[in-house]
Amino acid sequence: MLTTREKFKSFYYQDDVFPEIKINKSTTALLIVDMQNEFILRDFGEAQQFKDAGVWERWIPFHDRLDEIVIPNNVKLLQHFRTRHMTVTYGRIASLREDGADRSAVQKSDGWNGINLHVDSFAAQMIDELKPHKNEIVVNKTTDSVTTGTNYLQLLRNMGIKTVVVTGIVTDQCVASTVRGLADDGFQVICVEDCCAAGSMALHNAELTIMNGVYCNVLNTDEVLELIDSSAE
Numbered sequence: 001m002l003t004t005r006e007k008f009k010s011f012y013y014q015d016d017v018f019p020e021i022k023i024n025k026s027t028t029a030l031l032i033v034d035m036q037n038e039f040i041l042r043d044f045g046e047a048q049q050f051k052d053a054g055v056w057e058r059w060i061p062f063h064d065r066l067d068e069i070v071i072p073n074n075v076k077l078l079q080h081f082r083t084r085h086m087t088v089t090y091g092r093i094a095s096l097r098e099d100g101a102d103r104s105a106v107q108k109s110d111g112w113n114g115i116n117l118h119v120d121s122f123a124a125q126m127i128d129e130l131k132p133h134k135n136e137i138v139v140n141k142t143t144d145s146v147t148t149g150t151n152y153l154q155l156l157r158n159m160g161i162k163t164v165v166v167t168g169i170v171t172d173q174c175v176a177s178t179v180r181g182l183a184d185d186g187f188q189v190i191c192v193e194d195c196c197a198a199g200s201m202a203l204h205n206a207e208l209t210i211m212n213g214v215y216c217n218v219l220n221t222d223e224v225l226e227l228i229d230s231s232a233e
Helices: 045-053 056-083 152-158 171-184 201-211 221-229
Strands: 028-033 087-093 137-141 163-169 188-197 217-219
Touching (some): 028 056, 028 171, 045 056, 056 163, 056 188, 087 152, 163 171, 171 188, 188 201, 217 221
Parallel strands (some): 087 137, 188 217
């Protein structure tokens, strides 16, 4: 049976043997990206817009994956981090001005990526299943990447973090740009395949294959849990 890293092995790495992954619990952080009411709930936000526009049918597989796979696995991983007193962080799309004037150009653009979620709105909050606890850091972004236009990288360095475990949505946009930003800045990155989703499985699988081995190690939830439990303090 193929490991997740082998499953998502790209053209460039077909002849390579991936090295063993080593982490330390005290220097590893979880980062949950954009798991917000606006994007997740079926009777609110984007889902309601899709229904009103008559295109809901093509988004049902995405929401099925969220409800049946991505949310339960994020909950499982989050609880694992919390019970082991490991660092938990969040990145979310949230503007500081109600008119969204502080947003980056990409989030002022027309179409699906044109987003304005005020920081205090219900839409901007993380879903109830993944609601942050006290002392868990939430970084507000008006960009796709959590690392661009925020102080997230500095916060990680201040806390001595060396490895970041990334989950969330969507795989080929905000997750991917965040993974690349972390990797380019020198962090070891793990992207959790079954804690992420894209608009289609084709996009999800393609992006993970592109990133695996160069920007991150792609693992599944059970592999990450095993890695944590076998790691040094």
